[in-house]
Amino acid sequence: MRGVIVRRLALLLPVLFVILFAVFLLQTALPGDPAAIIAGPEANKEIVEGVRVSLGLDKPIWEQFGTFMGDVLRGDFGISYRSGRPVSDMIEGALPVTGSLALVTSVLTLLIGVPLGIVAALKRGRLADRLVSGYSAVAIAVPPFVFGFVLVIVLALNAAWFPATGYKTLADGPDQWLEHLVLPSLAFALPLAAEIARQVRGSFAEILGRDFIRTARASGLSPISIVGKHAAKTAAIPVITVFGLQAGRILGGAVVVEQVFGLPGLGSLAYEAVSGRDLPLIRGVVIVSAIIVIVVNLAVDLCVAMLNPRLRA
Amino acid sequence: MTRPVELRHEAPAPTPQPLLAVEDLRVSFGTDVGPVTVVDGVTFSIQPGETLALVGESGSGKSVTAMAIIGLLRHSNGRITGGSVRFDGRELTTLPEKQLRTMRGSSISMIFQEPRRSLDPAFSVGSQIAEVAARHLDLSRRDARRRAIEMLDRVGIPAAAQRFGDYPHEFSGGMCQRVMLAMALVANPRLLIADEPTTALDVTVQARVLRLLGDLQQEMGLSILLITHDLGVVAETCDRVAVMYAGQIVEEAAAETLLRSPRHPYSEGLLASLPQFLDPGQRLVAISGSVPIPGSWPQGCRFHPRCDYAVDACREAIPELALKVDGHHDRCFRADELSLPGVS
Amino acid sequence: MTAIGDIPTKLPVPRRPERSGVVFRLRRDRIAMVCLFLLVFLIVVALFAHLIAPQNPNAQALTNRLEGPSGKHWLGTDNFGRDLFSRMIVACRVTLLAVAEGLGIAVVIGIPTGLISGYLGRATDAIASRVTDGLMAIPPLIFAIAIIGMLGPGLSKAMIAVGVVLSPRFFRLARAASQSVAQDPYIEAVRADGCSVFRVLWRHVLPNSSGPLLVQTTLGIGEVIIAEASLSFLGLGVQAPDASWGSMIRDGFDVLNESAWSIFPPTIAVVVTIAASFMLGDGLRDAIGRKQRVRE
Numbered sequence: 001m002r003g004v005i006v007r008r009l010a011l012l013l014p015v016l017f018v019i020l021f022a023v024f025l026l027q028t029a030l031p032g033d034p035a036a037i038i039a040g041p042e043a044n045k046e047i048v049e050g051v052r053v054s055l056g057l058d059k060p061i062w063e064q065f066g067t068f069m070g071d072v073l074r075g076d077f078g079i080s081y082r083s084g085r086p087v088s089d090m091i092e093g094a095l096p097v098t099g100s101l102a103l104v105t106s107v108l109t110l111l112i113g114v115p116l117g118i119v120a121a122l123k124r125g126r127l128a129d130r131l132v133s134g135y136s137a138v139a140i141a142v143p144p145f146v147f148g149f150v151l152v153i154v155l156a157l158n159a160a161w162f163p164a165t166g167y168k169t170l171a172d173g174p175d176q177w178l179e180h181l182v183l184p185s186l187a188f189a190l191p192l193a194a195e196i197a198r199q200v201r202g203s204f205a206e207i208l209g210r211d212f213i214r215t216a217r218a219s220g221l222s223p224i225s226i227v228g229k230h231a232a233k234t235a236a237i238p239v240i241t242v243f244g245l246q247a248g249r250i251l252g253g254a255v256v257v258e259q260v261f262g263l264p265g266l267g268s269l270a271y272e273a274v275s276g277r278d279l280p281l282i283r284g285v286v287i288v289s290a291i292i293v294i295v296v297n298l299a300v301d302l303c304v305a306m307l308n309p310r311l312r313a
Numbered sequence: 314m315t316r317p318v319e320l321r322h323e324a325p326a327p328t329p330q331p332l333l334a335v336e337d338l339r340v341s342f343g344t345d346v347g348p349v350t351v352v353d354g355v356t357f358s359i360q361p362g363e364t365l366a367l368v369g370e371s372g373s374g375k376s377v378t379a380m381a382i383i384g385l386l387r388h389s390n391g392r393i394t395g396g397s398v399r400f401d402g403r404e405l406t407t408l409p410e411k412q413l414r415t416m417r418g419s420s421i422s423m424i425f426q427e428p429r430r431s432l433d434p435a436f437s438v439g440s441q442i443a444e445v446a447a448r449h450l451d452l453s454r455r456d457a458r459r460r461a462i463e464m465l466d467r468v469g470i471p472a473a474a475q476r477f478g479d480y481p482h483e484f485s486g487g488m489c490q491r492v493m494l495a496m497a498l499v500a501n502p503r504l505l506i507a508d509e510p511t512t513a514l515d516v517t518v519q520a521r522v523l524r525l526l527g528d529l530q531q532e533m534g535l536s537i538l539l540i541t542h543d544l545g546v547v548a549e550t551c552d553r554v555a556v557m558y559a560g561q562i563v564e565e566a567a568a569e570t571l572l573r574s575p576r577h578p579y580s581e582g583l584l585a586s587l588p589q590f591l592d593p594g595q596r597l598v599a600i601s602g603s604v605p606i607p608g609s610w611p612q613g614c615r616f617h618p619r620c621d622y623a624v625d626a627c628r629e630a631i632p633e634l635a636l637k638v639d640g641h642h643d644r645c646f647r648a649d650e651l652s653l654p655g656v657s
Numbered sequence: 658m659t660a661i662g663d664i665p666t667k668l669p670v671p672r673r674p675e676r677s678g679v680v681f682r683l684r685r686d687r688i689a690m691v692c693l694f695l696l697v698f699l700i701v702v703a704l705f706a707h708l709i710a711p712q713n714p715n716a717q718a719l720t721n722r723l724e725g726p727s728g729k730h731w732l733g734t735d736n737f738g739r740d741l742f743s744r745m746i747v748a749c750r751v752t753l754l755a756v757a758e759g760l761g762i763a764v765v766i767g768i769p770t771g772l773i774s775g776y777l778g779r780a781t782d783a784i785a786s787r788v789t790d791g792l793m794a795i796p797p798l799i800f801a802i803a804i805i806g807m808l809g810p811g812l813s814k815a816m817i818a819v820g821v822v823l824s825p826r827f828f829r830l831a832r833a834a835s836q837s838v839a840q841d842p843y844i845e846a847v848r849a850d851g852c853s854v855f856r857v858l859w860r861h862v863l864p865n866s867s868g869p870l871l872v873q874t875t876l877g878i879g880e881v882i883i884a885e886a887s888l889s890f891l892g893l894g895v896q897a898p899d900a901s902w903g904s905m906i907r908d909g910f911d912v913l914n915e916s917a918w919s920i921f922p923p924t925i926a927v928v929v930t931i932a933a934s935f936m937l938g939d940g941l942r943d944a945i946g947r948k949q950r951v952r953e
């Protein structure tokens with residue numbers, strides 16, 4: 001087991017390096033002179049030069065990359081051009097919001113998607129299965145923010161069941177926290193659950209046809225044990241893999257959903273950063289997102305290894 | 314309805330009741346072109362402690378018969394469309410699924426052809442056996458575990474206690490089949506259905522597994538329905554043989570009798586194609602033609618297109634499975650006149 | 658005889674001889690055909706957009722804001738009194754052009770690099786694969802807007818970003834195809850004959866992978882539309898006065914408390930097109946997949 005972890009981590013390092021390098025390169029693609037941008041339109045050449053030196057922008061590229069890597073590894077992403085605050089602080093503030101969104105979304109996705117998929121697999125070919133397949137086909141095609149505003153229209157503006165925008169931290173009370181998160185999470189969860197349902201249905205349907213399930217049936221085991229214990233353990237692997245892949249999409253989609261619902265998370269930060277051509281903030285957000293995705297993928301790999309005894313050797 | 318009167322002592326001594334009595338069993342499958350009959354009036358019985366071999370090529374319907382007996386057709390497209398299956402006097406074809414489920418594993422067990430694929434790869438072999446034990450014998454976890462280790466030992470897995478926690482992929486094919494036997498027998502069933510248990514195994518391993526089956530049968534007083542396509546396997550291990558062709562039993566007799574003097578041309582053909590019974594230098598003879606597919610069975614005797622001894626009568630009607638000679642049934646118009654060679 | 662799990666639910670009964678072939682199988686899949694026709698229809702609309710649109714999509718009439726459907730304006734008007742029907746048609750063109758750009762870039766970047774990487778193998782492949790893995794770890798939308806952050810807003814630049822973000826998928830496909838063929842003795846023979854690497858890749862490797870590539874491209878239509886819609890919704894894609902369906906969704910969203918109508922036509926158009934592309938892609942995958950199995 002430990003071998004698996006070590007090997008995975010070892011593979012991660014080059015990937016991390018690539019990401020850092022790509023992000024660093026973003027700066028070179030930036031048209032215009034960052035020093036000039038920071039210094040402002042009023043500054044004369046000397047001030048711009050001063051800014052450049054203070055930011056270390058006059059050193060050769062390799063040195064800059066080295067400093068950049070060193071900083072990042074220490075958690076220092078620099079100072080935001082626009083707000084003047086350390087980027088790491090801004091990200092720290094935004095993480096709990098996006099984290100909460102991701103958490104509630106994940107729970108909803110599994111709560112909706114897995115049972116639907118199992119029902120569809122058990123009632124293959126019948127009405128329940130067709131309904132689930134139909135829902136899947138449509139829901140996958142709908143971008144989360146579309147679900148978002150449909151939900152807003154239906155549940156917030158017309159019926160005022162849930163607040164339409166805004167975020168409340170856990171400190172303000174768990175019920176408030178949840179209330180504000182339900183709509184945005186649901187907006188995300190509906191298409192993701194459709195994907196999970198599809199995967200679950202496919203996995204279960206295929207596994208229920210396998211020889212070892214036949215043995216379980218011939219041994220007189222109860223359907224609950226057959227489906228919920230034996231089939232589930234083997235079916236879990238591809239489902240968890242898909243679930244892990246969705247992590248990246250939640251982060252990405254968060255950009256838009258947070259806009260729709262006015263949540264001050266990583267996504268909103270990314271949007272701000274881009275609108276304001278705020279390079280350090282962009283870099284910080286991209287790197288942190290990538291790290292989160294990598295960590296989630298690692299967790300998925302570990303779960304898969306735990307479930308599949310063959311991989312543990 | 315009157316209560317049964319205590320007159321039993323006046324009736325003649327009853328013939329021993331068979332453990333399993335299959336009578337005129339019919340199974341059909343739903344297809345694109347409508348229902349197709351796959352098992353067409355199969356009749357046989359197994360006494361307690363007896364081993365019956367059900368022999369036939371692919372497509373004869375023997376596995377379907379087995380699945381019908383144990384009631385596992387519900388997970389496929391097949392349905393029992395006629396006949397009866399009585400186990401210990403109880404009619405199984407009309408039994409509700411819940412009760413069938415209780416019987417599976419505890420009264421009737423089944424093992425299958427590909428032992429490595431037939432075990433759950435995600436659980437240890439010991440826990441799989443223990444689960445069956447716990448389910449049918451109502452044991453605590455510790456007792457179930459102990460019983461599982463006992464069984465593993467009984468089926469010849471060395472170092473059973475240590476191997477309890479090993480996974481199926483850590484065992485060879487032959488060992489996996491032993492594990493399956495342990496699982497099938499842990500709850501002391503009275504009938505074991507073995508569907509081609511050795512076909513996927515090496516020849517040397519085959520012999521050992523069959524011997525194990527024989528030993529366990531003696532120890533536990535088990536009845537066995539052995540399904541196979543290989544008549545060679547039958548000689549050592551079985552009391553009686555039933556040969557199946559195109560959904561029907563075409564011959565049934567004591568194993569030795571059938572091997573020495575078969576009465577149906579198909580059985581003769583099967584015997585002639587066995588390499589182990591030939592003298593060196595003799596050629597292997599294959600039966601010409603191929604097994605007809607359900608849905609396109611020939612008219613009349615289903616074997617007649619491939620039969621060396623066919624006459625006009627064979628094309629016109631299906632022979633009945635009849636008891637011609639003592640304990641020997643056959644389904645051939647010409648069985649009495651033909652004197653077919655067997656093996657010694 | 659193998660056990661019941663192996664008994665096919667369709668027993669082999671003599672049938673009329675069937676033409677194999679992807680096209681034939683696809684034509685039998687009714688849902689996929691409907692999707693195909695829909696997409697073709699949209700492409701035609703896009704091609705002739707300016708001829709079809711009854712009114713000037715940019716003509717504002719502030720007295721007629723946010724009207725519902727009527728005889729004069731079949732789909733009503735938007736926030737500035739512009740005819741929604743005409744705007745939808747012209748936006749169709751803009752959206753599909755964007756899709757072509759985005760997909761085109763993804764294909765142009767991903768496929769050649771993938772083919773070469775899979776063929777050359779070893780060090781080149783190892784590096785290229787790590788790079789791709791790294792790029793794929795960055796959440797797509799965030800990556801796209803980061804790139805836009807560098808290049809500046811605008812539809813073409815946004816599509817460059819989307820193309821770059823999507824290219825790893827095509828890279829992987831092309832690489833897999835190339836790898837499976839690279840060891841083929843046939844390829845060695847052809848190379849020994851003096852065939853250049855590029856010719857080999859173009860004429861022998863690429864056709865082998867055309868199936869999965871076609872599937873991925875079709876699915877990609879939907880994904881690019883989702884991306885474009887998201888980006889335009891954020892204001893980072895299409896810029897006023899041009900309109901794509903995504904920006905029209907944003908326009909409708911901004912006036913939600915005044916009128917809930919104007920957001921629906923572009924939303925429905927987007928959802929239907931994406932669904933069509935996904936279902937067609939699935940259908941293609943089934944049609945191609947079965948063909949491969951038959952060959953085995």
